[in-house]
Amino acid sequence: MPDNDEVARIETAFARQYDLDLLGIRQDAASLREAVAGPINNNGAATFYTYNGTQAFIPDLETIDPSQVVPDPRLSIRHIEANLDDAAKYSQACLQLRLQYGELARHRNDTRFKGEEFVRLDAVHLHEVDEGLYKLPWKEAADEVEGLELALTQATIQQNIPEVMTGDVANGQKFAKLLSDQMMSDQITQNAFITRSVANTEKDKVETLANSTATYRANMEYATWQETLAAAKATVAQLSTKLKVARRKEDYLRKDEGFKLQRAFISRQLAWLQISEHCRSGSELNYDERLRATKSLFDENLRPLIERATVVNDGLKQVYGIDLPLGDLAKGGILDQISAWLVKASDTIATWKRTQRLTIVQIAEKIMIASDRKTFDATFTVNDLNLPNSNALLRGMNIEFIGDGKAPISVSVTPPAGVVLAGNAAPLRLGRVCPVAPNLELRPQQADLLWNGSPKGDWKVLGSLTSSSGSVDQIIMYLWVVSA
Secondary structure, X not given: OOOHHHHHHHHHHHHHHHOOOHHHHHHHHHHHHHHHHOOOXXXXXXXXXXOOOOOOOOOOOOOOOHHHOOOOOOOOOOOHHHHHHHHHHHHHHHHHHHHHHHHHHHHHHHHHHHHHHHHHHHHHXXXXXXXXXXXHHHHHHHHHHHHHHHHHHHHHHHHXXXXXHHOOOOOOOOOOOOOOHHHHHHHHHHHHHHHHHHOOOOHHHHHHHHHHHHHHHHHHHHHHHHHHHHHHHHHHHHHHHHHHHHHHHHHHHHHHHHHHXXXXXXXXXXXXXXXXXXXXXXXXXXXXXXXXXXXXXXXXXXXXXXXXXXXXXXXXXXXOOOOOOOOOOOOOOHXXXXXXXXXXXXXXXHHHHXXXXXXXXXXXXXXXXXXXXXXXXEEEEEXXXXXXXXXXXXXXXXXXXXXXXXXXXXXXXEOOOOOOHHHOOXXXXXXXXXXXXXOOOOOOEOXXXXXXXXXXXXXXXXXXXXXXXXXXXEEEEEEEEEEO
Protein backbone atom coordinates (compact mmCIF):
# COMPACT_ATOMS: atom_id res chain seq x y z
CA MET A 1 0.00 0.00 0.00
CA PRO A 2 1.33 3.48 -0.83
CA ASP A 3 2.43 5.70 2.05
CA ASN A 4 1.78 9.43 2.22
CA ASP A 5 4.86 10.29 0.17
CA GLU A 6 3.88 7.78 -2.51
CA VAL A 7 0.32 9.12 -2.55
CA ALA A 8 1.69 12.64 -3.05
CA ARG A 9 3.85 11.40 -5.93
CA ILE A 10 0.88 9.63 -7.57
CA GLU A 11 -1.30 12.71 -7.12
CA THR A 12 1.31 14.94 -8.75
CA ALA A 13 1.85 12.54 -11.65
CA PHE A 14 -1.89 12.16 -12.26
CA ALA A 15 -2.45 15.92 -12.08
CA ARG A 16 0.37 16.58 -14.55
CA GLN A 17 -0.80 13.92 -17.01
CA TYR A 18 -4.55 14.61 -16.81
CA ASP A 19 -4.34 18.39 -16.41
CA LEU A 20 -5.63 18.73 -12.84
CA ASP A 21 -5.32 22.11 -11.20
CA LEU A 22 -3.71 20.93 -7.94
CA LEU A 23 -3.10 24.47 -6.71
CA GLY A 24 -6.77 25.33 -7.18
CA ILE A 25 -7.85 22.09 -5.50
CA ARG A 26 -5.68 22.81 -2.46
CA GLN A 27 -6.93 26.40 -2.30
CA ASP A 28 -10.51 25.11 -2.33
CA ALA A 29 -9.72 22.66 0.50
CA ALA A 30 -8.18 25.49 2.57
CA SER A 31 -11.17 27.75 1.89
CA LEU A 32 -13.54 25.00 3.01
CA ARG A 33 -11.65 24.50 6.27
CA GLU A 34 -11.80 28.21 6.94
CA ALA A 35 -15.51 28.40 6.11
CA VAL A 36 -16.63 25.48 8.28
CA ALA A 37 -14.49 26.73 11.17
CA GLY A 38 -16.36 30.05 11.19
CA PRO A 39 -19.83 30.86 12.54
CA ILE A 40 -22.82 29.25 10.86
CA ASN A 41 -24.76 31.71 8.72
CA ASN A 42 -28.14 31.54 7.06
CA ASN A 43 -26.74 31.05 3.57
CA GLY A 44 -26.19 27.31 3.93
CA ALA A 45 -22.95 25.48 3.28
CA ALA A 46 -20.25 27.36 1.41
CA THR A 47 -19.16 25.88 -1.95
CA PHE A 48 -15.72 26.18 -3.53
CA TYR A 49 -14.50 25.13 -6.96
CA THR A 50 -11.44 26.62 -8.63
CA TYR A 51 -10.10 25.59 -12.04
CA ASN A 52 -7.31 27.32 -13.93
CA GLY A 53 -6.47 24.64 -16.51
CA THR A 54 -7.26 24.24 -20.18
CA GLN A 55 -10.80 23.74 -21.41
CA ALA A 56 -9.76 21.30 -24.19
CA PHE A 57 -9.09 18.04 -22.43
CA ILE A 58 -8.75 15.87 -25.57
CA PRO A 59 -6.22 16.87 -28.27
CA ASP A 60 -7.74 17.26 -31.74
CA LEU A 61 -7.21 14.22 -33.95
CA GLU A 62 -6.81 15.97 -37.31
CA THR A 63 -3.92 18.38 -36.92
CA ILE A 64 -2.17 17.84 -40.25
CA ASP A 65 -2.22 20.85 -42.58
CA PRO A 66 -3.20 19.33 -45.96
CA SER A 67 -1.53 22.19 -47.83
CA GLN A 68 1.81 21.01 -46.43
CA VAL A 69 1.40 17.44 -47.69
CA VAL A 70 3.31 16.92 -50.94
CA PRO A 71 2.63 13.62 -52.76
CA ASP A 72 5.50 11.18 -52.98
CA PRO A 73 7.05 11.57 -56.47
CA ARG A 74 6.97 7.79 -56.83
CA LEU A 75 3.18 7.95 -56.95
CA SER A 76 2.11 8.28 -60.57
CA ILE A 77 -1.12 9.87 -61.71
CA ARG A 78 -1.39 7.02 -64.22
CA HIS A 79 -1.89 4.45 -61.44
CA ILE A 80 -5.41 5.69 -60.82
CA GLU A 81 -6.99 2.36 -59.81
CA ALA A 82 -4.07 1.29 -57.62
CA ASN A 83 -3.93 4.66 -55.89
CA LEU A 84 -7.69 4.60 -55.43
CA ASP A 85 -7.51 1.15 -53.80
CA ASP A 86 -4.70 2.30 -51.52
CA ALA A 87 -6.64 5.44 -50.60
CA ALA A 88 -9.71 3.38 -49.73
CA LYS A 89 -7.60 1.19 -47.42
CA TYR A 90 -6.05 4.20 -45.72
CA SER A 91 -9.48 5.78 -45.41
CA GLN A 92 -10.88 2.67 -43.71
CA ALA A 93 -7.86 2.54 -41.40
CA CYS A 94 -8.32 6.22 -40.47
CA LEU A 95 -12.03 5.79 -39.83
CA GLN A 96 -11.33 2.79 -37.59
CA LEU A 97 -8.59 4.67 -35.74
CA ARG A 98 -10.93 7.62 -35.26
CA LEU A 99 -13.46 5.31 -33.60
CA GLN A 100 -10.72 3.96 -31.35
CA TYR A 101 -9.57 7.49 -30.57
CA GLY A 102 -13.09 8.53 -29.62
CA GLU A 103 -13.51 5.52 -27.35
CA LEU A 104 -10.14 6.15 -25.72
CA ALA A 105 -11.02 9.84 -25.37
CA ARG A 106 -14.24 8.90 -23.58
CA HIS A 107 -12.35 6.64 -21.18
CA ARG A 108 -9.67 9.27 -20.74
CA ASN A 109 -12.14 12.01 -19.85
CA ASP A 110 -14.08 9.66 -17.59
CA THR A 111 -10.82 8.84 -15.80
CA ARG A 112 -9.80 12.48 -15.65
CA PHE A 113 -13.03 13.79 -14.14
CA LYS A 114 -13.52 10.87 -11.77
CA GLY A 115 -9.89 11.27 -10.77
CA GLU A 116 -10.41 14.95 -9.99
CA GLU A 117 -13.59 14.09 -8.11
CA PHE A 118 -11.68 11.55 -6.00
CA VAL A 119 -8.79 13.94 -5.29
CA ARG A 120 -11.20 16.67 -4.20
CA LEU A 121 -13.46 14.39 -2.18
CA ASP A 122 -10.44 12.71 -0.58
CA ALA A 123 -9.34 16.08 0.78
CA VAL A 124 -12.89 16.73 2.04
CA HIS A 125 -13.02 13.28 3.63
CA LEU A 126 -9.71 13.79 5.46
CA HIS A 127 -11.09 17.08 6.76
CA GLU A 128 -14.28 15.32 7.90
CA VAL A 129 -12.20 12.74 9.78
CA ASP A 130 -10.22 15.50 11.47
CA GLU A 131 -13.50 17.14 12.51
CA GLY A 132 -14.71 13.91 14.13
CA LEU A 133 -16.82 12.27 11.43
CA TYR A 134 -16.30 8.77 12.82
CA LYS A 135 -16.26 9.87 16.50
CA LEU A 136 -19.66 11.53 16.29
CA PRO A 137 -21.78 8.32 16.49
CA TRP A 138 -20.16 6.93 19.65
CA LYS A 139 -20.05 10.38 21.27
CA GLU A 140 -23.78 10.70 20.65
CA ALA A 141 -24.24 7.23 22.16
CA ALA A 142 -22.12 8.21 25.19
CA ASP A 143 -24.27 11.30 25.73
CA GLU A 144 -27.36 9.12 25.46
CA VAL A 145 -25.94 6.73 28.11
CA GLU A 146 -25.19 9.66 30.41
CA GLY A 147 -28.73 11.00 30.03
CA LEU A 148 -30.28 7.58 30.64
CA GLU A 149 -28.15 7.06 33.76
CA LEU A 150 -29.37 10.37 35.20
CA ALA A 151 -32.97 9.61 34.24
CA LEU A 152 -32.73 6.16 35.83
CA THR A 153 -31.37 7.68 39.04
CA GLN A 154 -34.30 10.08 39.27
CA ALA A 155 -36.80 7.37 38.35
CA THR A 156 -35.38 5.17 41.11
CA ILE A 157 -35.88 8.03 43.58
CA GLN A 158 -39.47 8.41 42.35
CA GLN A 159 -40.02 4.67 42.88
CA ASN A 160 -38.49 4.78 46.37
CA ILE A 161 -40.90 7.44 47.70
CA PRO A 162 -44.16 5.37 47.53
CA GLU A 163 -42.25 2.25 48.65
CA VAL A 164 -41.08 4.05 51.81
CA MET A 165 -44.53 5.57 52.37
CA THR A 166 -46.30 2.18 52.22
CA GLY A 167 -43.58 0.25 54.01
CA ASP A 168 -43.18 -0.54 57.72
CA VAL A 169 -39.55 0.53 58.04
CA ALA A 170 -38.59 3.98 59.30
CA ASN A 171 -35.54 5.16 57.33
CA GLY A 172 -35.40 8.71 58.61
CA GLN A 173 -37.56 10.16 55.84
CA LYS A 174 -40.43 12.32 57.04
CA PHE A 175 -42.84 10.45 54.78
CA ALA A 176 -41.72 7.00 55.94
CA LYS A 177 -44.58 4.61 56.88
CA LEU A 178 -47.22 7.27 56.19
CA LEU A 179 -49.33 4.71 54.33
CA SER A 180 -48.51 1.68 56.48
CA ASP A 181 -51.47 -0.28 57.88
CA GLN A 182 -50.75 0.76 61.44
CA MET A 183 -50.33 4.42 60.57
CA MET A 184 -53.51 4.48 58.51
CA SER A 185 -55.48 2.69 61.27
CA ASP A 186 -54.25 5.18 63.86
CA GLN A 187 -55.16 8.12 61.60
CA ILE A 188 -58.71 6.73 61.11
CA THR A 189 -59.17 6.21 64.85
CA GLN A 190 -57.87 9.67 65.71
CA ASN A 191 -60.03 11.31 63.05
CA ALA A 192 -63.15 9.51 64.41
CA PHE A 193 -62.27 10.56 67.98
CA ILE A 194 -61.86 14.21 67.00
CA THR A 195 -65.12 14.18 65.10
CA ARG A 196 -66.98 12.57 68.04
CA SER A 197 -65.51 15.13 70.41
CA VAL A 198 -66.78 18.10 68.48
CA ALA A 199 -70.23 16.62 67.80
CA ASN A 200 -73.12 18.00 69.93
CA THR A 201 -75.64 15.27 69.30
CA GLU A 202 -75.67 11.63 68.21
CA LYS A 203 -72.02 11.21 68.99
CA ASP A 204 -72.01 7.45 68.36
CA LYS A 205 -73.52 7.86 64.89
CA VAL A 206 -71.17 10.72 64.04
CA GLU A 207 -68.17 8.68 65.18
CA THR A 208 -69.24 5.73 63.06
CA LEU A 209 -69.73 7.88 59.94
CA ALA A 210 -66.40 9.67 60.50
CA ASN A 211 -64.64 6.34 60.83
CA SER A 212 -66.22 5.08 57.58
CA THR A 213 -65.34 8.27 55.65
CA ALA A 214 -61.75 8.31 56.87
CA THR A 215 -61.33 4.65 55.95
CA TYR A 216 -62.62 5.36 52.42
CA ARG A 217 -60.27 8.30 51.94
CA ALA A 218 -57.31 6.39 53.32
CA ASN A 219 -57.96 3.49 50.90
CA MET A 220 -58.25 5.90 47.96
CA GLU A 221 -55.00 7.58 48.97
CA TYR A 222 -53.30 4.21 49.30
CA ALA A 223 -54.54 3.11 45.86
CA THR A 224 -53.28 6.33 44.28
CA TRP A 225 -49.79 5.84 45.65
CA GLN A 226 -49.81 2.18 44.62
CA GLU A 227 -50.58 3.35 41.08
CA THR A 228 -47.73 5.86 41.30
CA LEU A 229 -45.43 3.11 42.53
CA ALA A 230 -46.39 0.82 39.63
CA ALA A 231 -45.76 3.61 37.10
CA ALA A 232 -42.40 4.37 38.71
CA LYS A 233 -41.39 0.69 38.54
CA ALA A 234 -42.38 0.56 34.84
CA THR A 235 -40.33 3.69 34.14
CA VAL A 236 -37.32 2.23 35.95
CA ALA A 237 -37.64 -1.03 34.00
CA GLN A 238 -37.87 0.80 30.67
CA LEU A 239 -34.96 3.09 31.46
CA SER A 240 -32.85 0.16 32.62
CA THR A 241 -33.44 -1.65 29.33
CA LYS A 242 -32.73 1.47 27.28
CA LEU A 243 -29.56 2.04 29.27
CA LYS A 244 -28.33 -1.49 28.52
CA VAL A 245 -29.03 -1.00 24.82
CA ALA A 246 -27.35 2.41 24.82
CA ARG A 247 -24.26 1.01 26.55
CA ARG A 248 -24.01 -1.83 24.01
CA LYS A 249 -24.46 0.70 21.21
CA GLU A 250 -21.77 2.98 22.63
CA ASP A 251 -19.39 0.05 23.04
CA TYR A 252 -19.87 -1.03 19.40
CA LEU A 253 -19.74 2.49 17.96
CA ARG A 254 -16.41 3.07 19.70
CA LYS A 255 -15.12 -0.03 17.89
CA ASP A 256 -16.92 0.98 14.69
CA GLU A 257 -14.78 4.10 14.51
CA GLY A 258 -11.82 1.80 13.91
CA PHE A 259 -13.80 -0.31 11.43
CA LYS A 260 -14.83 2.74 9.41
CA LEU A 261 -11.35 4.20 9.44
CA GLN A 262 -9.95 0.89 8.21
CA ARG A 263 -12.59 0.54 5.48
CA ALA A 264 -11.96 4.10 4.33
CA PHE A 265 -8.19 3.56 4.47
CA ILE A 266 -8.40 0.41 2.33
CA SER A 267 -10.69 2.05 -0.24
CA ARG A 268 -8.50 5.14 -0.33
CA GLN A 269 -5.26 3.20 -0.78
CA LEU A 270 -6.72 1.00 -3.51
CA ALA A 271 -8.11 4.07 -5.27
CA TRP A 272 -4.66 5.68 -5.28
CA LEU A 273 -3.17 2.46 -6.65
CA GLN A 274 -5.76 2.49 -9.43
CA ILE A 275 -4.95 6.13 -10.19
CA SER A 276 -1.27 5.17 -10.28
CA GLU A 277 -2.04 2.55 -12.94
CA HIS A 278 -3.58 5.28 -15.09
CA CYS A 279 -0.19 7.03 -15.03
CA ARG A 280 2.11 4.03 -15.45
CA SER A 281 3.96 4.02 -18.75
CA GLY A 282 2.91 1.10 -20.92
CA SER A 283 -0.30 0.44 -18.99
CA GLU A 284 -3.41 -0.33 -21.01
CA LEU A 285 -5.19 2.10 -18.66
CA ASN A 286 -2.80 4.94 -19.47
CA TYR A 287 -5.30 6.58 -21.80
CA ASP A 288 -3.19 9.67 -22.47
CA GLU A 289 -0.34 7.49 -23.70
CA ARG A 290 -2.68 5.36 -25.81
CA LEU A 291 -4.30 8.50 -27.26
CA ARG A 292 -0.90 9.78 -28.37
CA ALA A 293 -0.06 6.42 -29.95
CA THR A 294 -3.41 6.26 -31.75
CA LYS A 295 -3.00 9.88 -32.90
CA SER A 296 0.46 9.06 -34.27
CA LEU A 297 -0.88 6.00 -36.12
CA PHE A 298 -3.78 8.08 -37.46
CA ASP A 299 -1.33 10.66 -38.83
CA GLU A 300 0.71 7.88 -40.45
CA ASN A 301 -2.42 6.80 -42.33
CA LEU A 302 -3.92 10.22 -43.00
CA ARG A 303 -0.82 11.62 -44.68
CA PRO A 304 -0.62 8.90 -47.40
CA LEU A 305 -4.40 9.12 -47.75
CA ILE A 306 -4.07 12.82 -48.64
CA GLU A 307 -1.21 12.04 -51.01
CA ARG A 308 -3.11 9.37 -52.90
CA ALA A 309 -6.35 11.32 -53.00
CA THR A 310 -4.43 14.25 -54.51
CA VAL A 311 -2.76 11.99 -57.10
CA VAL A 312 -6.07 10.30 -58.00
CA ASN A 313 -7.69 13.71 -58.35
CA ASP A 314 -5.00 14.78 -60.84
CA GLY A 315 -5.08 11.42 -62.66
CA LEU A 316 -8.81 11.47 -63.21
CA LYS A 317 -8.59 14.81 -64.94
CA GLN A 318 -5.35 14.40 -66.86
CA VAL A 319 -5.50 10.71 -67.81
CA TYR A 320 -9.17 9.79 -68.01
CA GLY A 321 -10.58 13.24 -68.66
CA ILE A 322 -12.97 12.92 -65.70
CA ASP A 323 -13.80 16.20 -64.01
CA LEU A 324 -14.43 15.30 -60.36
CA PRO A 325 -12.53 17.88 -58.28
CA LEU A 326 -11.56 16.89 -54.77
CA GLY A 327 -11.82 20.49 -53.62
CA ASP A 328 -9.87 22.31 -50.95
CA LEU A 329 -9.19 20.22 -47.86
CA ALA A 330 -9.83 21.91 -44.52
CA LYS A 331 -8.07 20.77 -41.36
CA GLY A 332 -10.55 19.01 -39.10
CA GLY A 333 -12.71 17.68 -41.93
CA ILE A 334 -10.10 16.01 -44.12
CA LEU A 335 -11.07 12.40 -43.47
CA ASP A 336 -14.79 12.90 -44.00
CA GLN A 337 -14.27 14.94 -47.15
CA ILE A 338 -11.84 12.48 -48.74
CA SER A 339 -13.86 9.42 -47.71
CA ALA A 340 -17.00 10.82 -49.34
CA TRP A 341 -15.04 11.84 -52.44
CA LEU A 342 -13.49 8.36 -52.77
CA VAL A 343 -16.96 6.83 -52.94
CA LYS A 344 -17.88 9.20 -55.77
CA ALA A 345 -14.57 8.58 -57.52
CA SER A 346 -14.99 4.79 -57.35
CA ASP A 347 -18.49 5.03 -58.77
CA THR A 348 -17.37 7.44 -61.51
CA ILE A 349 -14.47 5.21 -62.58
CA ALA A 350 -16.70 2.14 -62.59
CA THR A 351 -19.14 3.99 -64.86
CA TRP A 352 -16.31 5.24 -67.08
CA LYS A 353 -14.91 1.71 -67.49
CA ARG A 354 -18.21 0.53 -68.94
CA THR A 355 -17.54 2.86 -71.87
CA GLN A 356 -14.08 1.38 -72.51
CA ARG A 357 -13.09 -1.77 -74.42
CA LEU A 358 -9.93 -3.82 -74.17
CA THR A 359 -8.06 -4.49 -77.43
CA ILE A 360 -4.98 -6.64 -78.05
CA VAL A 361 -2.83 -5.01 -80.73
CA GLN A 362 -0.52 -7.38 -82.60
CA ILE A 363 2.55 -6.16 -84.53
CA ALA A 364 5.11 -8.43 -86.24
CA GLU A 365 8.63 -7.44 -87.28
CA LYS A 366 11.55 -9.30 -88.75
CA ILE A 367 14.66 -9.36 -86.64
CA MET A 368 18.16 -8.21 -87.43
CA ILE A 369 20.69 -10.79 -86.23
CA ALA A 370 24.12 -9.56 -85.14
CA SER A 371 27.25 -10.80 -86.89
CA ASP A 372 28.16 -12.99 -83.91
CA ARG A 373 24.70 -14.57 -84.21
CA LYS A 374 24.31 -14.32 -80.44
CA THR A 375 22.00 -11.32 -80.34
CA PHE A 376 19.29 -9.78 -82.46
CA ASP A 377 17.18 -6.64 -82.43
CA ALA A 378 13.94 -5.33 -83.85
CA THR A 379 12.07 -2.02 -83.79
CA PHE A 380 8.29 -1.72 -83.61
CA THR A 381 6.77 1.61 -84.59
CA VAL A 382 3.28 2.11 -83.15
CA ASN A 383 1.06 4.88 -84.50
CA ASP A 384 -2.62 5.66 -84.87
CA LEU A 385 -2.89 3.12 -87.68
CA ASN A 386 -2.10 0.31 -85.25
CA LEU A 387 -4.49 1.48 -82.53
CA PRO A 388 -8.28 1.37 -82.19
CA ASN A 389 -8.29 4.95 -80.99
CA SER A 390 -5.66 7.68 -80.91
CA ASN A 391 -6.06 8.09 -77.12
CA ALA A 392 -5.77 4.39 -76.34
CA LEU A 393 -4.05 3.60 -73.04
CA LEU A 394 -1.70 0.74 -72.26
CA ARG A 395 -2.59 -2.13 -69.97
CA GLY A 396 0.46 -4.31 -70.64
CA MET A 397 2.56 -6.00 -73.31
CA ASN A 398 4.05 -9.38 -74.26
CA ILE A 399 6.18 -10.91 -76.99
CA GLU A 400 6.31 -14.20 -78.96
CA PHE A 401 8.55 -15.30 -81.80
CA ILE A 402 8.19 -17.21 -85.06
CA GLY A 403 10.87 -19.69 -86.02
CA ASP A 404 11.88 -23.29 -85.69
CA GLY A 405 13.24 -22.81 -82.19
CA LYS A 406 11.36 -24.55 -79.40
CA ALA A 407 13.16 -23.25 -76.33
CA PRO A 408 12.16 -19.93 -74.76
CA ILE A 409 14.41 -16.96 -75.27
CA SER A 410 14.86 -13.75 -73.27
CA VAL A 411 14.56 -10.22 -74.55
CA SER A 412 14.77 -6.67 -73.28
CA VAL A 413 12.29 -4.07 -74.46
CA THR A 414 12.85 -0.34 -74.52
CA PRO A 415 9.46 1.39 -74.84
CA PRO A 416 9.01 4.91 -76.21
CA ALA A 417 10.18 7.71 -73.98
CA GLY A 418 7.84 8.44 -71.08
CA VAL A 419 5.91 5.19 -71.29
CA VAL A 420 7.58 3.51 -68.31
CA LEU A 421 6.43 4.91 -64.98
CA ALA A 422 8.65 6.79 -62.53
CA GLY A 423 10.94 7.88 -65.36
CA ASN A 424 12.69 4.52 -65.36
CA ALA A 425 14.71 4.35 -68.58
CA ALA A 426 15.97 0.81 -67.98
CA PRO A 427 14.73 -1.74 -70.52
CA LEU A 428 11.91 -4.10 -69.57
CA ARG A 429 13.11 -7.67 -69.16
CA LEU A 430 11.05 -10.57 -70.49
CA GLY A 431 12.83 -13.71 -69.43
CA ARG A 432 10.52 -16.27 -71.03
CA VAL A 433 9.56 -15.46 -74.59
CA CYS A 434 8.09 -18.54 -76.27
CA PRO A 435 7.26 -19.44 -79.86
CA VAL A 436 3.78 -18.60 -81.08
CA ALA A 437 1.26 -21.06 -79.60
CA PRO A 438 -2.28 -20.24 -80.71
CA ASN A 439 -3.82 -22.65 -78.22
CA LEU A 440 -2.19 -21.05 -75.18
CA GLU A 441 -3.59 -17.91 -73.51
CA LEU A 442 -1.08 -15.10 -73.50
CA ARG A 443 -1.17 -12.74 -70.55
CA PRO A 444 -0.04 -9.12 -70.41
CA GLN A 445 3.31 -8.41 -68.75
CA GLN A 446 4.80 -5.30 -67.12
CA ALA A 447 1.31 -3.90 -66.45
CA ASP A 448 2.40 -1.91 -63.38
CA LEU A 449 5.10 -0.05 -65.31
CA LEU A 450 3.09 0.55 -68.46
CA TRP A 451 -0.36 1.24 -66.98
CA ASN A 452 -2.19 4.10 -68.70
CA GLY A 453 0.87 4.96 -70.80
CA SER A 454 0.62 5.90 -74.49
CA PRO A 455 1.65 3.04 -76.78
CA LYS A 456 2.65 5.33 -79.65
CA GLY A 457 6.30 5.52 -80.61
CA ASP A 458 9.22 3.18 -81.24
CA TRP A 459 9.55 0.00 -79.22
CA LYS A 460 13.04 -1.47 -79.44
CA VAL A 461 13.59 -5.15 -78.71
CA LEU A 462 16.99 -6.69 -78.07
CA GLY A 463 17.22 -10.47 -77.69
CA SER A 464 19.88 -13.12 -77.12
CA LEU A 465 20.29 -16.46 -78.84
CA THR A 466 21.96 -19.66 -77.72
CA SER A 467 23.04 -22.76 -79.57
CA SER A 468 19.85 -24.47 -78.44
CA SER A 469 17.55 -21.60 -79.37
CA GLY A 470 17.08 -22.58 -82.97
CA SER A 471 16.24 -20.01 -85.58
CA VAL A 472 14.14 -16.91 -84.86
CA ASP A 473 12.64 -15.26 -87.92
CA GLN A 474 10.12 -12.78 -86.58
CA ILE A 475 9.17 -11.14 -83.29
CA ILE A 476 5.51 -10.49 -82.56
CA MET A 477 4.68 -7.80 -79.99
CA TYR A 478 1.28 -7.71 -78.35
CA LEU A 479 -0.06 -4.54 -76.70
CA TRP A 480 -3.11 -4.56 -74.46
CA VAL A 481 -4.86 -1.19 -74.76
CA VAL A 482 -8.18 0.28 -73.65
CA SER A 483 -10.12 2.92 -75.54
CA ALA A 484 -13.63 4.20 -76.03
